[in-house]
Amino acid sequence: MNTLNAQTALLLADQNYGHWEPGWGVGPWxxxxxxTFWLIVIAAVVLLGRRRRGRHGESTLRDAYARGEVTEAEYRARLAVLRETRR
Incomplete structure (x- = not known):
């Protein structure tokens, strides 16, 4: 039994368990x-929110044009501004 414990201790000491060596372990990853994962998730949420907000502005402008509240020239000018600022 002592021989088995001694062999196990030598094996553990040889493999240097519990100590960090360059090239082994979890490292910075x-x-x-x-x-990185959470930064990508946050960026996706922000970009989708901006895209949705831009589409909401276009639909509001489209509704105002359909109700006759803005002329065609005003509609096209405002739509161009909305599309330019969305980028």
């Missing part, structure tokens, strides 16, 4: 991957 353990922190960088979750941060």
């Amino acid at each position: 353990f922190v960088l991957i979750p941060i």
Whole structure:
């Protein structure tokens, strides 16, 4: 039994368990991957929100034109401004 414990201890010492060596272990990826993931999620939410807001402005302008509240020239000018500022 002592021989088995001694062999196990030598094996563990040889493999250097519990100590960090360059090239082994989690390294910086353990922190960088979750941060990158959440930055991508936040960026996607912001971009989708901006796109939706821009479409909402176009639909409001389209409704105003349909009700006759703006002329065709005003409609086209305002639509151009909305599309320019959305980019």
